[in-house]
Amino acid sequence: MxxxxxxxxxxxxxxxxxxxxxxxxxxxxxxxxxxxxxxxxxxxxxxxxxxxxxxxxxxxxxxxxxxxxxxxxxxxxLIDARCTIGLSGYLNQPHDQDQMEQSEPVQPELRAIDAYNPHEHLVAWARSYGVTTIHTGHAPRSLISGQTAVLKLRGGTVSEAVVKPLAMIAATLGEGARESGKKSPGTRAKMASLLRAELVKAREYIAKRASDDEKRPEQSLRLDALAKVIESEVPLLVTAQRAQDILTALRIRDEFQIPMVLDGAAEAYEVVDRIRDAGVQVILHPTMMRSRGETENLSFETAATLYAAGIRTAIQGGYEPYVPKSRLVLFEAGVAAAHGLGFENALRSITIDAARILGVDGRVxxxxxxxxxxxxxxxxxxxxxxxxxxxxxxxxxxxxxxxx
Amino acid sequence: MLRLPPAIALAAALAGAQDVPQAFIGARVIPIAGPEIENGTVVIHDGKIVAVGESSETATPDSAERHDVAGKVIMPGFVDTHSHAGNVEGGDGSGPMHPDARALDSINVRDARLQKAQAGGITTANIMPGSGHLLSGQTLYVKHRDGKTIDDLLIRCADGSLAYGVKMANGTNSRRDPPFPGTRAKSAALVRERFVRAAEYRDRVARAEGDPEKLPPRDLGLETLVEILEGKRVVHFHTHRHDDIVTVLRLAEEFGFRVVLQHVSDGWLVADQIAASPHVLGASLILIDSPGGKIEAKDNRLETARILDAAGVLTGFHSDDSITDSRLFNRMAALGVRAGMPRERALYGLTMAGAQMLEMEDRIGSLEPGKDADLIVLSGDPLSVYTQVLQTWVDGSKVFDRSNPKDRLYAEGGFGASHDQGAILHGIAKGEHE
The missing domain is CATH 2.30.40.10 (Urease, subunit C, domain 1)
Structure with a gap:
């Protein structure tokens, strides 16, 4: 704090x-x-x-x-509600890729503010297309990849840019979280189990932290971060593309009563009622994201479907491992506008509705x-x-x- | 310049074609071959275009099925000079050059990306393997007909031979561990070495004068390279960086091969050199939303379309599907216009420029009597984000109709819209460029 x-x-x-x-x-x-x-x-x-x-x-x-x-x-x-700009450099070489630390599947202590490069080429690029605020940070590529932050696209240092230094903690269910070889988690059930175990640990840590000096646990940066989720200070941002993964996320949310924002959500249209009834907000995948693998069923019309259901939705630039290294929310919202969402809602999805989901609508x-x-x-x-x-x-x- | 003679119409091509003439009446017609017609009519019959003109001046046969397309736009189907739809594969990891490997033998026609291409208004495509090799194999020119086998999609020349090119690449994608090259100089050296061998092979065949005793053992790869040397086969050369582009021009000059420059990210830096090369048929661009993603594409910019066109280079576009989505192919030209390319040149780039790069300009790319009946019906202007492809016709057959729920699924996406696509984005998983 x-x-x-x-x-x-x-x-x-x-x-x-x-x-x-x-x-x-x-x-x-x-x-x-x-x-x-x-x-x-x-x-x-x-x-x-x-x-x-x-x-x-x-x-x-x-x-x-x-x-x-x-x-x-x-x-x-414009607001990009979920990207990795400033962490995933445009050259896409090892030296400029700071969005994903692969040594462990669970690292909620990794702070976006320690990685953000305000001079990265794509910062100015996105800005020149009207983007003024971004929610950036660790990529959806492991079970808990790290923290995110809300930043303005101005200033030569992160402290000049920062709006919210810790916005959310990024988790992933589905292919992005699947470790290769004999590493864990290797299955969807194991992903859920490991995520639940971490939240259980955080809950116990909070309880012990409040006890007297002798029983007080050693400080854990990892559990300090997750404790903020348990204590409802910070939402868990769960990337889940398949309908089954979305439901797993909602199941864990119910179990731990934690604030949660859904990210990606390619098959959200299959479980619209469940998302709406849970009152969960969605930061939807880029409209032009490639429809392959676990996003094979994505639709240009999902943003329209979510808006029609009354679910607060933002459209994101997202994370790209290749070309183009960053998508622009202006273009992504435009294609959604043309596929059922309409101009007004498309604009809201990259301005006020994004701001509300990020909790920065008092300012932007x-x-x-x-x-x-x-x-x-x-x-x-x-x-x-x-x-x-x-x-x-x-x-x-x-x-x-x-x-x- | 060698051009493919008019094709023999395949039985497969005509299987679905309408015996009844089809008349599209009242649309804004963009023929590409001439000025836009505000209230135009297009008549097609037996897979060919019969008439194009002002509605008031264009006779509609009594027998024709009439389509009221007032308020709509009709233009030639798009030509995509570089796609990986069908999960196409070329050579393997055994070496850097595979002129013997055919795309023909690798394309999965059940890949939904082929239907998505129809939904995007693409009627002809050059499906290519690569670019993780110096020469990844033979490409395949296809019509996006409805097909159950690859044979249904083929394009044949007058002599019955298949229409295709050869895919080559330089720069970083083809740099790997041995036996692949590790440097740019080695990349060029390996290519030169193989073409020198091909020239020798060609000369030995010529000296044999058909005598079986004197003919060298048949070499499938060298046969293809000889076709390149003789100008019978166009090279589609993946190249990004300015110096790599110039290397392509140097190789083309040395061996006399004809080339389409593909991607050409730094083309804006060497536009005059490209324009001056007699070996370049054209440049096919991919315009991306932000520069980078790979080091060679760090200076990729939308302005390249305007700059190359203004320099006199025939300039077209490609989807590089799955790098960009075939369903949004019109976006490529629109982004070119955003950065200053004249509108009519951008529309030419979506159609005729591609036709010329595939040497099919006598058959496709514009709405003119006698050409293949490859056309699209649009809800509005082809350069608008709000415009939808309503219908796609190939060789006189309707292959996409947005009012059909199954077709609409491909156009918009949704559950089941991507059947039979690989689970892994080919190339990207390995850090290669498609």
Whole structure:
């Protein structure tokens, strides 16, 4: 907890330092706020890094001295609800791959903030397509691969970028968790058993930790991390693609009464009622993820199905082991929009709904007074293949003016 | 330039073709061969295109089955110059060059990716093995007809021979432990060595003048290489880095072979050199969502399509299926337009450019009377994310219809939509490029 406070205070300093630069206004032909109906010919004013006014241009005077940008279409800064950007470098060589430590199947103590490289090429790449906030960290490639964090795509150090240093703990059920050779877990039943055993240990650790000095256990970084899940401070992010793995995740959630977010969920449409009844939120696989192996049954329409069922859903850029090294949520949401989801919900899936799932909707995800000044500017429908992102603003600072 | 003569229509090709003329009336027609027609009609019969023109000026035979496609778009089926659908395989790990290995002998026609290609509006594809070898084998040009065996998909030339090319690669994918090369210079040396042998073989065959006593023992691999030397067989060369691209041009110059550059990630750095080579039929691009994923693709950029086209290089696209999804093939051209490629050139790149690279421009790639009836009906503009492929027709037969629930499953995905695909993403599991 001390670490969290320390990072938060550093972040606070940064905003203060930028305050003089962050007096910005953006005028849009149409502004999609993700907080109500879109506003035509609108202005967004950002003062000291935060949105101070939103409304029709006819009603808002842009203060003198404010840097003013304009674009056909303005949206909230986009959020990638689950990726490995900053950990899985674009060269895909051993020296730049920090998303997966393979020495053990269970390592919840591994922190995303100790691995994130804000200068990695794909950070600026995603940002230039309108992404301003990411939920990044350890990849879905072992039973418990490590921690995730929520970060802004700005700043030269992780402390400048961090929003939530510990967002979730990443677990995987299914092929990603299967160890090769004689290593464990080698089967689905063993995965569930090992995961349950870890949670049992964490529960016992919490109980013993509260006891008197003599019985108090040695500090365990691993169990400290899992204890946060047991104590409902941090959700377990469970990657499960097959319907059977999704149900295993829900079964474990019920047993331990822990907060859980489903990740991937390629066959979610097979168990929609179960997910909805459990009240679990879904960070859905990239729409264009390859449909092979355990994702062979994925559908372009799953996001639409989940929204129709009332399940809060975000679309992710995900983790890619090969080409392309990172997918862009702008494109992934666009294909979902065209396959039943529609424009408004597709935009929500990479803005406000993503923010709510990540628990950062107090700061980002919509264009509302008091929220961080994070905007993406486009020269047309953001989801059209042939439109361009023409500007990106984070905390009121113009961080990209490239035409992408 | 050698061109394949018009094909003999296969019985298999016509098995499902309509005896009744089909007239598509009222669509916005993008013929590629000429300007777009706002209210157009296309008539097909016996597997061929019979008429294309303004609806007001195009006669529809009385016997024709009429399709009201007002508000829709019709254009030629897409040509994918580089796909791995069908879990195609070429040579094995026994060596770096396998000119004797045929894609023909390895394709699983029950692989759902073939149906997905139909759902994406792809009507012709070059299915290739590789690229983990310097020469991974013979490719296979196929029509995406409905087929139960590979024979149903084949494309034959006038002399009855099969239409196909040869897949080669340089750069990092073909660098492995011996007997594979470990460096770029060794890669080029091994290729040169084999082509020198092929030239000798060719000369010995020529000197024998048909005398069985003097003919060298038949060598299936060298026969293929001789076809390359003689310009009968196009090389599809996987190449990414600028210096590797230039190495391809150097080899093509030395041995006189004709080449389609595949991937060409750094093509934007050497566009003029590519344009100046008389040996290059064209460049086929894969445009990816972010650079990297492998070190050679670190400078892959959407602008390459515009830059190569502007330099005068025939520029097309490929899916590299499964690297990108055949169902979203139109996206490739749209991303090219996003980065400045003119719209008509991008649409050409999806169709005629591929036809030219497969040397089938007399048969496919545009809507013109006499050409194969390979066309797609779209719900809207081919460059829009919101557009769906509604129907795909190959050789006059409808092979995909979005209103059919089974076809729709392939188009959208869902339970059972990927039957018979390998459990492991071929190549990626081994860290190789498809």
């Amino acid at each position: 001390r670490r969290i406070l320390c990072l938060a205070s550093v972040l606070g300093c940064c905003i203060a330092a930028d305050a003089g630069l962050a007096q910005t206004a953006v005028r849009g032909g149409i502004v999609h706020t993700a907080a109500g109906e879109p506003i035509r010919d609108a202005v967004v004013v950002i003062e000291d890094g935060r949105i101070s006014e939103v409304g029709p241009a006819s009603e808002i005077a842009i203060p003198d001295g404010f840097r003013t940008l304009s674009a056909e279409v303005v949206t909230p800064g 995800g919509s264009i509302e007074v008091g929220k961080d000044g994070d905007l993406a500017l486009f020269d047309g429908d953001p989801f059209e293949y042939t439109s361009h992102c023409v500007g990106v603003v984070i905390d009121g600072v113009v961080v990209s003016e490239a035409t992408r």
